[in-house]
Amino acid sequence: MQAIVKQKRAPGLTVTSVPKPSPGPGEVLIAVRHAGVCGTDVHIADWNAWAEGRIKPPVVVGHEFAGEIVAVGGAVSELKSGQLVTAEGHIVCGHCLQCRTGNSHICRNTRIIGVDRDGAFAEYIAMPATNVLPLDGIPTTVGAVMDPMGNAFHTVLSAEIPGSTVLVVGCGPIGCFAVGIARAAGAAKVIASDVNATRLELARRMGAHVTVNAATDDVVRAVLDETAGEGTDVVCEMSGVPSALHQA
Ligand SMILES: [Zn+2]
Ligand SMILES: [Zn+2]
Incomplete structure (x- = not known):
């Protein structure tokens, strides 16, 4: 599939072919329809001091998006193919002290899509079902701004x-x-x-x-x-x- 990738530890981004992800257990595969550009994406493209300290290329960038579920991994019961969805881009561990005390928003093991792992500026992205939110009639143009909103x-x-x-x-x-x-x-x-x-x-x-x-x-x-x-x-x-x- 085509994706926008941070390939090297230097300024710039590359449109290139990368393997299409497949949904693992507890995950869904989403065909991205719309995506938003965040200041973070610009920092990664420009390769500022923050990006230099955080990003480990190669990584597919982008974390604001909405799209359609096209495949569902094992042990996912609440979501199905064809649903239009957006997703919370912070993937938390679920078992650290913060996660177990209801404070997963400050999980120390958080991995952000498009930053710490492959993101949404791609034809497809695999996401944990627990991060996925059905749009229930909201168009994907609007659903894609869920993160900053x-x-x-x-x-x-x-x-x-x-x-x-x-x-x-x-x-x-x-x-x-x-x-x-x-x-x-x-x-x-x-x-x-x-x-x-x-x-x-x-x-x-x-x-x-x-x-x-x-x-x-x-x-x-x-x-x-x-x-x-x-x-x-x-x-x-x-x-x-x-x-x-x-x-x-
Ligand atoms: Zn952002
Ligand atoms: Zn955690």
Whole structure:
């Protein structure tokens, strides 16, 4: 099958032929229909310091995807061929202390698809059935963004949102998701900041009541003006920029 592969310990990615995986016990084989490009994929392509320390080529990259189950391995009863699905890309061990105490999201043995093992920028990917989520009518174009959108859900809903004022700092894809999620969860006012006018326009379309361009305006001043001098109840820092973290 064709796949996008990190072949060498150097910048670049290669489209090439690799063996088609087959589903082992407890796994399903998924024909990938749509995939998303994450900043992580760009880091792997550029071969930055993080990638150099983490990636062991050759590896098929990509971890955001959705597709159709085309084969089912042994001991899988809850999924069947023909189902449209997406999948959680963190494969955990299931038997370390963290996994056994309900904290598998911090499993020390986590292997991420497209990072630590072969990923989704390929015609097919084999995944543990326990990581697979049926889309139940959601199109694969939308299902493919489950991973970054899940990140935004987890972040936003860790706070008390209904009736709150919310500041979203950074309007990349996850920040824009956070704006929509805060609105859907019942925020009284959502303020979004970024240095990029196009991203602020996207944030407005996602439901931000107020947008602030941090390149030209004082974000702290603007937020105080919009909240009767109180500041927002919730701040979601979605930019990773040190100065924005300080503002938050
Ligand atoms: Zn990602
Ligand atoms: Zn574990």
